[in-house]
Amino acid sequence: MADNTTASTESTGLNQAVREALDNAPTTHPQLLEWVREMAEMTQPDAIHWADGSEEEWNTLTTELVDAGTFVRLNEEKFPNSFAAFSDPDDVARVEERTFICTKTPKGAGPTNNWEDPAVMKETLVKKFTGSMRGRTMYVIPFVMGSLDAEDPKYGVEITDSAYVVCSMRIMATIGTPVLDKMTRDNAFFVEALHSLGSPLEPGEEDVPWPCNTTKYIVQFPEDRAIWSFGSGYGGNALLGKKCYALRIASAIAHDEGWLAEHMLILKVTDPEGDSRYIAAAFPSACGKTNFAMLEPTIDGWKAEMVGDDISWIRFKEGQARVVNPEAGLFGVAPGTGWTTNPNAMRGVARGNTIFTNVALTDDGGVWWEGMTDEVPDHLTDWKGNDWTPDSGRPAAHPNSRFCTPIKQVDILADEYDDPEGVPLSAIIFGGRRKTTVPLVSESFGWEHGVFQGATLSSETTAAAKGAVGVVRRDPMAMLPFIGYNANDYLDHWLDTGARVGEEAMPKIYYVNWFRRTADGGFAWPGFGENSRVVKWIVERLKGTAGGQETPVGIVPTKEDLDLSGLDISDDELEAALRVDQEEWLAELPGIDEWFNKLGDVPEVILEQRAGLEERLKNS
Numbered sequence: 001m002a003d004n005t006t007a008s009t010e011s012t013g014l015n016q017a018v019r020e021a022l023d024n025a026p027t028t029h030p031q032l033l034e035w036v037r038e039m040a041e042m043t044q045p046d047a048i049h050w051a052d053g054s055e056e057e058w059n060t061l062t063t064e065l066v067d068a069g070t071f072v073r074l075n076e077e078k079f080p081n082s083f084a085a086f087s088d089p090d091d092v093a094r095v096e097e098r099t100f101i102c103t104k105t106p107k108g109a110g111p112t113n114n115w116e117d118p119a120v121m122k123e124t125l126v127k128k129f130t131g132s133m134r135g136r137t138m139y140v141i142p143f144v145m146g147s148l149d150a151e152d153p154k155y156g157v158e159i160t161d162s163a164y165v166v167c168s169m170r171i172m173a174t175i176g177t178p179v180l181d182k183m184t185r186d187n188a189f190f191v192e193a194l195h196s197l198g199s200p201l202e203p204g205e206e207d208v209p210w211p212c213n214t215t216k217y218i219v220q221f222p223e224d225r226a227i228w229s230f231g232s233g234y235g236g237n238a239l240l241g242k243k244c245y246a247l248r249i250a251s252a253i254a255h256d257e258g259w260l261a262e263h264m265l266i267l268k269v270t271d272p273e274g275d276s277r278y279i280a281a282a283f284p285s286a287c288g289k290t291n292f293a294m295l296e297p298t299i300d301g302w303k304a305e306m307v308g309d310d311i312s313w314i315r316f317k318e319g320q321a322r323v324v325n326p327e328a329g330l331f332g333v334a335p336g337t338g339w340t341t342n343p344n345a346m347r348g349v350a351r352g353n354t355i356f357t358n359v360a361l362t363d364d365g366g367v368w369w370e371g372m373t374d375e376v377p378d379h380l381t382d383w384k385g386n387d388w389t390p391d392s393g394r395p396a397a398h399p400n401s402r403f404c405t406p407i408k409q410v411d412i413l414a415d416e417y418d419d420p421e422g423v424p425l426s427a428i429i430f431g432g433r434r435k436t437t438v439p440l441v442s443e444s445f446g447w448e449h450g451v452f453q454g455a456t457l458s459s460e461t462t463a464a465a466k467g468a469v470g471v472v473r474r475d476p477m478a479m480l481p482f483i484g485y486n487a488n489d490y491l492d493h494w495l496d497t498g499a500r501v502g503e504e505a506m507p508k509i510y511y512v513n514w515f516r517r518t519a520d521g522g523f524a525w526p527g528f529g530e531n532s533r534v535v536k537w538i539v540e541r542l543k544g545t546a547g548g549q550e551t552p553v554g555i556v557p558t559k560e561d562l563d564l565s566g567l568d569i570s571d572d573e574l575e576a577a578l579r580v581d582q583e584e585w586l587a588e589l590p591g592i593d594e595w596f597n598k599l600g601d602v603p604e605v606i607l608e609q610r611a612g613l614e615e616r617l618k619n620s
């Protein structure tokens with residue numbers, strides 16, 4: 001027997017525990033069994049755990065993470081069943097330079113993505129992943145993005161050696177036994193999503209609280225619908241159902257199947273007459289999606305509810321756009337989220353069951369970050385574990401620190417948030433962070449003009465991705481880091497979809513900017529709950545009851561068209577928020593041209609829109 005065991009261990013690289021876990025797998029799904037076996041042979045884990053998604057499993061894993069020093073259990077009375085994690089200081093954000101779209105030809109990935117030949121990349125990655133789970137447990141997480149009751153459920157299975165990822169995925173998606181059972185019963189296709197921290201443990205070697213690797217690879221194979229992520233434990237790099245699947249892989253699927261996978265929140269608004277409408281909005285990372293999704297209107301009689309805060313899957317059926325939020329949780333930016341700016345998020349988080357990453361700890365076992373409360377605590381432990389006081393001269397929480405919370409805990413969640421059919425979509429908003437030029441809100445002249453607005457969307461970079469902060473870059477539809485194929489084809493797909501479905505049935509397109517500054521550097525517009533005034537104007541435009549002024553860049557409300565009742569704003573600020581300045585916009589054109597040069601193969605319709613803008617500006 002002993003010989004036999006040794007022989008088979010040698011020939012397959014699998015130890016007894018792993019072989020037993022494979023033999024006793026809770027599924028008969030052939031593709032899954034074969035893939036898990038292959039991945040185990042390559043990564044050589046000590047054990048395999050099939051995640052069932054149960055509360056018991058959560059309790060076991062969170063306790064293990066506390067024992068390992070990855071998690072700090074928070075004060076039960078303040079934050080029940082909640083934990084704080086602190087990452088390696090070099091593993092705090094998405095890594096766009098290390099993100100690859102591997103298609104057969106470079107053209108498939110296009111001018112905006114990092115490309116590598118799939119076979120070459122696989123060879124590189126196989127080297128990286130070989131033995132990468134040694135000394136660790138391999139977790140197998142069956143998950144579904146969107147409803148398990150959808151007509152065509154979008155399944156995935158993430159293999160990971162991170163228990164932090166398992167716990168986070170349990171919040172962000174529907175995972176475990178019910179998913180695996182249905183997937184197995186239907187022998188359904190699933191996206192293979194492989195993740196390793198890239199930090200194997202040799203016998204006797206002591207673990208660190210946040211294992212990761214200095215070399216990172218976030219690799220999508222859109223043609224194979226597969227994801228390989230190596231070296232990072234950070235959310236956007238490691239929770240593979242989110243950006244990697246629901247945006248990069250899903251956008252490629254959507255292109256093939258005739259729908260749209262977008263970086264958009266979904267908001268339900270009900271006006272004083274009781275009419276409800278759904279609006280999706282695309283803002284780049286850390287530019288206000290989660291906050292806008294949880295809008296608390298400051299105007300009488302208007303009600304806002306949340307459907308989703310980050311990702312939208314928009315399908316077209318019987319001449320109607322319908323949108324689904326594929327996620328089950330929030331992975332929100334902590335700094336700036338506070339009791340005055342976003343009480344809905346704060347209430348959701350305070351219910352517990354939350355994983356915080358890279359926030360600061362209070363002395364009584366709670367958490368704190370910049371902007372959470374108006375009052376700043378006298379003493380904290382900062383995200384790097386050091387003592388912190390208000391005069392330390394550095395932020396206590398990392399600027400990209402996060403909370404990960406079940407969406408069900410948001411008390412303004414719309415009942416229909418998980419309707420497998422989605423909700424009807426009336427308007428799409430694009431927006432970014434611009435100190436200048438872009439007015440508070442404008443309405444597009446039509447679908448093609450709206451697609452042009454989206455295609456030329458610009459925003460200052462934020463801490464959500466590694467690299468310089470505050471640099472203006474073009475970010476088409478807020479999807480620059482997430483388009484899983486050629487950006488020119490992506491723009492074509494938007495145009496084709498409008499032409500196919502018909503302009504009348506398409507959502508109307510708006511472009512907003514909450515971040516314009518006045519001459520003295522302050523925000524021109526107060527933002528947050530006051531954005532409800534912009535929502536009101538949009539809804540009234542949809543109903544045909546609000547006025548607006550035609551400008552070269554779109555239809556913009558005048559002071560009179562906006563409900564400003566009870567708003568504390570000076571004339572200067574309002575003027576700065578709404579102004580469409582010919583000079584500023586003419587100065588914008590070279591940036592647009594540079595962007596189009598980079599894209600290279602921009603759809604003709606978009607170029608015509610560019611010419612139209614210049615003409616309108618020169619004649620204004």
Ligand code: GDP
Nearest residue numbers: 285286287288289290291333335336514527528
């Ligand atoms: P997301 O990553 O797109 O979901 O962005 P968040 O909603 O988490 O917001 C990112 C940052 O932008 C936070 O620091 C917010 O406080 C800030 N923010 C969000 N909405 C507004 C707004 O309307 N005005 C201003 N000035 N800041 C905002």
Ligand code: PGA
Nearest residue numbers: 094235236243285286464
């Ligand atoms: P977000 O992205 O900033 O758009 O919420 C999360 C991430 O970093 O993946």
Ligand code: MN
Nearest residue numbers: 289290332333
């Ligand atoms: Mn967000």
